[in-house]
Amino acid sequence: MPDEKDILKNLKTSSLDRRISIAKASFVAGTRWATSNATSFFASDEEKEKRRKKALTEQANYLVSEIGKLKGSIVKIGQMMALYGEHFLPREVTDALNTLNNQTVAVDWQSIYPHLQNELGAKLGELEVDPSPIGTASLAQVHRATRKSDGLQMVLKIQYPGVANAIDSDMNLFKQMLKITNLLPQTREFDQWFDEVREMMHREVDYNIEAATTKRFADYLKNDSRYIVPTIIDEFSTPLILCMTYEEGIPVNSKEMLVLSQERRNLIGEASLDIAIKELFVWGEMQTDPNFGNYLVRLANNDQTQDQIVLLDFGAIRQFDQTLLDMSHALLLAGYNHDLEAMTNAMHGYPFFDQIPSSVKPDMARVFLLATEPFSSHQNNPELPEGVMGEDNRYDWKRSQLHQRVMQRASKSMASRYFSIPPKEFMFISRKFIGAYTFMTVIEAKTNIREAFV
Known part of the structure; x- marks a missing residue:
């Protein structure tokens, strides 16, 4: 059971309650900001900048702590801003928002149970539900359940009451909070991204959509034993409750993963990227949330011949x-062949790239060539750093430090200003691959993923 201090007794679901909470937090943060500016009036420029960053960090941390108490879509919005906010917000703000992913405060069972009773009615009597959640998130929390008739182990993903109805007002509150506290960039691109987040929120709270998507991905992967997709149990699912089979596994970043043999970690790493490629190029739909909490690894035992990736969440x-x-x-094909001209030509016909001067595109293409380095080989890529790829074209993710190298190259590129706010579709795709790359780096995999691409 969670400690008492880790349990939220009451959920603020009314629009008025949430407005008051955010207004209070925004006022306090704004006052702190004004006070900091006033006390820095006679300081040197260096001291002013130091105080500004300190005040910004404190301001952001305070706001995030208050947001975390509200649960619901406003927390999810903050988490999305942490993922993609590097293009819009100061580093101090995105660092603070990133801590929202670690806030796992559960809602008290006494508040959840009446909601569950209202959704399932008499069917609830057919289940034995553990009152202690096994997972908490911004929009829902997950409880284990046993079907009494046959002992089937299941989980109930229970959406917090009032979440769906609060999305639009929460979006407006979040935007107002950023504006009041001088954290909001006044750009058209930010407004477009905010509207995209709004649409995503509405899709994510629609459990009918998530149930259908989960079934569709289960069908996609039914003949691939490397993956496990939970089975949706329609009998105990409603628009606000998603019931599925309980699937065991260990976290991706657990100690048990790192003691596996290199070969086993290699296979798990290849599977993690292979599914990202299939999502994008075969199925045309992608799980856009790279959070490690959306995945588990089921290790092989005496009855299994291979380790498997458990795919838990299809809401995003x-x-x-x-x-x-x-x-x-x-x-990606240009990266596979390490072909600068092909990479440059591949940009033609897409509005974002078409508005970039032709003189800048080769520089941008070089950044993309570096980002797709794992798809290349010794045979066609003379720029591969020594020791990063073996003769069998297995790429050493930990040794490569690829993400840092790409960021360093992009920041120095002539095209850096065009990367500042890329199209939202590219944000999704790049974050997906960054997530897959991070997955393989964390488990220290060495992979040959060329065959997965072709």
Whole structure:
């Protein structure tokens, strides 16, 4: 059971309650900001900048702590801003928002049970539900359950009451909070991204959509034993309750993973990227949330011949149009062949790239070539750092330090200002691959993923 201090007794679901909480937090943060500016009036420029960053960090941390108490979509919005906010917000703010992913305060069972009773009615009597959640998130928490008739082990993903109805007002509150506290960038691109987050929130709280998506991915992967997709139990599912089979596994970043043999970690790493490639180029729809909490690994035992990746969450699925998919495939193929000219040509026909001067595109293409380095080989990529890839074209993710190298190259690139706010579709795709790359780096995999691409 969670400690008492880790349990939220009451959920603020009314629009008025949430407005008052955010208004109070915004006022306090704004007052602190004004006070900090006033006390820095006679300081040197260096001291002013030091105090500004300190005040910004304190301001952001305070706001995030208050947001975390509200649960619901406003927390999810903050988490999305942490993922993609590097393009809009100061580093101090995104660092603070990132801590929202670690806030696992559960809602008290006495508040959840009446909601569960209202949704399932008499069917609830057919279940034995553990009152202590096995997982908490911004929009829902997960409880284990046993079907009394046959002992089937299940989980109930229980959406917090009032969450769906609060999305639009929470979006407005979050935007107002950023504006009041001088954290909001006044740009058209930010407004477009905010609207995209709003649409994502509405999709994510629709459990009918998530149930259908989970079934669809289960069908996609039914003949691939490397993956496990939970089975949806329609009998105990409602628009606000998602019931599925309980699937065991260990966290991706657990100590048990790192003691596996190199070969086993290699296979798990290859599977993690292989599914990202299939999502983008075969199925045309992608799980856009790279949070490690959405995955488990079920280790092989005496009855199994291979380790398996358990895919837990299909609420953040996004479809892509064929034009974008074709261009993305062409970019990766150019990276596979390590072909600068092909990489540059692959950009043609997409509005974001078409408005970039032709003189800048080769520089941008070089950044993409570096990002797709794992798809290349010794045979066609003379720029591979020594020791990063073996003769069998197995890429050493930990040794490569690829993410840092790409960021360093991009920041120095002539095209850096065009990378500042890329199209939202590219944000999703890049974050997905960064998530897969991070997955393989964390488990110290060495992978040959060329065959997965072709």
